[in-house]
Amino acid sequence: MAVKSVSLDRGYWVFLLPGAVALLLVIIIPFLINVGISFTAWNGITEPTWIGLDNYQKAAHDKTFWMSFQNNLYIIVAMTIIPTIIGLFLAAFLYDFVANKIGNRVASVFRAGYYLPQILPVAIAGVVWRWILQPRWGVLNWLLDQVGMEPRNWLGDADIAIYSVMGIMVWFQIGYPLVIFMAALQRVDPELYEAASVDGANWLEKFIHITIHQIRPEIFVVVLMTLIHSLKIFAQIFVLTRGGPGRATIVPSYFAYQNFFEKANVGYGATIATIMTVIIILLTVLFINVQSRQELREAA
Amino acid sequence: MNASLVLERFNKSLALLLLTALLIVMLFPFAIVTINAFKTPAEYASNGPLSLPGGLYTDGLRDFWDRVDFTNKLINSTVISVSVAVAGIGLSLLNAFALGIGRVRGRVWFLIFFLMANTLPQEALAYPLYYFAKSLGLYNTRLSVIIVFSVIQSAFGTYLLTSVFSTFPREILEAARIDGCNKVQLLLRIVTPISRPTLSVLFVFFFIWTWNEFFLPMILLVSTSNQTVPLAIAVLQGQHNMDATTSSASALLGILPCVVFFLLFQRTLTKGITAGSVK
Known part of the structure; x- marks a missing residue:
């Protein structure tokens, strides 16, 4: 009996083989090769030549490279900061006021409606907005024209294109934090609010000291996940502006894509992709760290 | 009716009004794409994007469907x-x-x-x-x-x-x-x-x-x-340089499968979004 149970507890690693080999072939090895390519000059056809850190030095002095990361900060504002803040207020309002005083069903109808953009593939969301913002016959310019305001080339004007993209991303993104935060609020003890009311706390004080404090873990997850998503943004830019006009809306992933497939600068494309990866891995490590600390705290 | 009741009613209506306004903004792109997918190009040109279609014109959708x-x-x-x-x-x-x-x-x-x-x-x-x-x-x-x-x-x-x-x-x-x-x-x-x-x-x-x-x-x-x-x-x-109605037909065809999935899988999804995020 003892021998048998030992043999059953071993040998599980066999089950890990297919998945681990697949991961190695499709993700790990391609990733390492990409890092390798970043140290070469390569047009994708002839033999690559080793150039060491030249691509990284080139990136450090490349205005387009810096522009792409600067634009990414705008995207982070639109995908992480604004949706998280709006999501917090909206979730608290729907959960506290609407669900309690008007009805649970009304609150869930609003939640579902605000969430709807999230079900779209980002590429399709881009197609929809490109249609609305079309300069000649688009809806937005038509509306502006009706009220006597100046129509604009929302995606084609270098001064405003990035703000148009930001607006679209806020629209697309709000549903995600809202749904997560509303679920999180369900586990907040209502007695905390009652006790605070007895102590004479106003709405804002309760919001800051109880709501935000209690759902900190979810806020953290939302911020990190959306940060990672915004660093990966590609399809929206591809559909809406192709990084333009000029380089007004270029982002790192689109810049990498251009170097890979349009400019035949595979080495430089790989460099940009590697730098993106380093940033994302640092964020993920932070995520794992905080999450395991959180689990420890919950277990204690 | 006492004053606090009136105030409460006013607050409720104001809340609903604001939330509905936001809902309209959020759903506007879906609605506008849908109504214009069923218009003739001539209708779009003369009545603009906000009017309801005169009839269910499906040529734009069919056209795009066949073309791709x-x-x-x-x-x-x-x-x-x-x-x-x-x-x-x-x-x-x-x-x-x-x-x-x-x-x-x-x-x-x-x-x-x-x-x-x-x-x-x-x-x-x-x-x-x-x-x-x-x-x-x-x-x-x-x-x-x-x-x-x-x-x-x-x-x-x-x-x-x-x-x-x-x-x-x-x-x-x-x-x-x-x-x-x-x-x-x-x-x-x-x-x-x-x-x-x-x-x-x-x-x-x-x-x-x-x-x-x-x-x-x-x-x-x-x-x-x-x-x-x-x-x-x-x-x-x-x-392609597509006209407005064909363009909105194409967007609608991209949206529709996702709406179907959402309705089919709604319960699983809402359960999953929250489970997957924190676990």
Whole structure:
């Protein structure tokens, strides 16, 4: 009996083989090769030549490279900061006021409606907005024209294109934090609010000291996940502006894509992709760290 | 009526008014695309985008459907997404069985490994995958996309399923062991049936995520006959100078499958979004 149970507890690693080999072939090895390519000059056809850190030095002095990361900060504002803040207020309002005083069903109808953009593939969301913002016959310019305001080339004007993209991303993104935060609020003890009311706390004080404090873990997850998503943004830019006009809306992933497939600068494309990866891995490590600390705290 | 009651009613109406205004803004793009997909180009030109269509004009939709061979795109997307969901779950199940039930040595490191793989940007895999696919003769085949995404999705699936399996009731495993169950039987007859609810959440997730993918499918699938729904619609936007109504018909065709999925899988999804985020 003892021998048998030992043999059953071993040998599980066999089950890990297919998945681990697949991961190695499709993700790990391609990733390492990409890092390798970043140290070469390569047009994708002839033999690559080793150039060491030249691509990284080139990136450090490349205005387009810096522009792409600067634009990414705008995207982070639109995908992480604004949706998280709006999501917090909206979730608290729907959960506290609407669900309690008007009805649970009304609150869930609003939640579902605000969430709807999230079900779209980002590429399709881009197609929809490109249609609305079309300069000649688009809806937005038509509306502006009706009220006597100046129509604009929302995606084609270098001064405003990035703000148009930001607006679209806020629209697309709000549903995600809202749904997560509303679920999180369900586990907040209502007695905390009652006790605070007895102590004479106003709405804002309760919001800051109880709501935000209690759902900190979810806020953290939302911020990190959306940060990672915004660093990966590609399809929206591809559909809406192709990084333009000029380089007004270029982002790192689109810049990498251009170097890979349009400019035949595979080495430089790989460099940009590697730098993106380093940033994302640092964020993920932070995520794992905080999450395991959180689990420890919950277990204690 | 006393004053505080009046105030409360006023607050309620004001709240509803503000929330409804925001709802209209959020739903406006869906509504505007839908009504204009059913208009004739002449109607659009004379009445503008906000008027309701005079009749159900479906030529724009049909035109676009035929032009891109939308049936073919739906088949491509379905074949790819279902295959990825099934293969991705298979891989995740095997991995999680070893890590969560078998608790193989070094499982924490394996888990970290899978989580990392899940967050890597696809840009950092794109060129080598493109190059491999070309040299293996898999370039421009649906199979290439199926293989790549089964593995990518399994990285998340492994992470989620392992955390579910690590709380799997040990008494059940013990009982099965005493009954003389071997590992394969344990996986197929005990663990898999009991974790069906989680597996169905994963199936829906993998299916929809794969359906929505853009970057790698665009790089791996070059000919239109192999492309997926979002890919075909998005790529066509740039190429043809389409008029307003055909354009909105194309957007509507991109939206519709997702709305259908949302209605079909709503409960699973809302459960999953919140479970997947914190667990």
